[in-house]
Amino acid sequence: ASHVDREHPSQFDEVLKFLLEEFDSRYISGSDVHSFAVSLLSDESHPTTLEKVKGVIRNYFDALVSSKKPTPRRESELLHNAARTASDDSSSKQKAKIVAVFGGQGNTEDYFEELRELYSTYKGLIGDDLIRPIADKLTTLVRTTENVERIYTQGLDVLSWLTSPDKTPDQEYLLSVPVSCPLICVLQLAHYAVTARSMGLTPGDLRNS
DSSP, rough: OOOOOOTTTOOOHHHHHHHHHHHHIIIITSSHHHHHHHHHHHHHTSOOOOHHHHHHHHHHHHHHHHHHHHOOOOOOOHHHHHHHHHHHHOOOOSSSOOOOOOOOSOOOOOOOHHHHHHHHHHHHHHHHIHHHHHHHHHHHHHSSSTTTTOOOOOOHHHHHHOOOGGGOOOHHHHHHHHHHHHHHHHHHHHHHHHHHHHHOOOHHHHHHH
């Protein structure tokens, strides 16, 4: 995928599309890349690491985006198995539904590392369309709003923090309400977008499903 220029056609375009089709046919077989990743981790005959599995997911979606192929619309086997387990439970009286609530401060102190990992793994899905526009808007608001220097003493340059850990503010600053509230919302929106796009859905499709 790194050899493909999304703006200019090249000899690598068709090669990438062929490799994606071959990968889908050989390893995914109508399921999804996350289910394949889980199978890699659980395969005791060929031990691997979590970081390598994350690399498989990251490279798969980077390749999809670079090839300009739409993400195949498919339901994750992980969700299917969870739903089947719930339906097999005789105590389940109603069908389970997914509920998403955005906002709040959460209950974790390392939310920014979670956002960094999400951005690193799924940059192809959310980098340009979600994270960058939000980061640019937040940076602009802090720079152009009067009398916020006392609050945002280390700025709110989200994109710079995500790409350069050494530039990330200390945890006390990240956990302050003016910083954590908007950034935890960004994290939540990113999770929602990744869930939808990895299944070939729009955010609206996922809401209505």
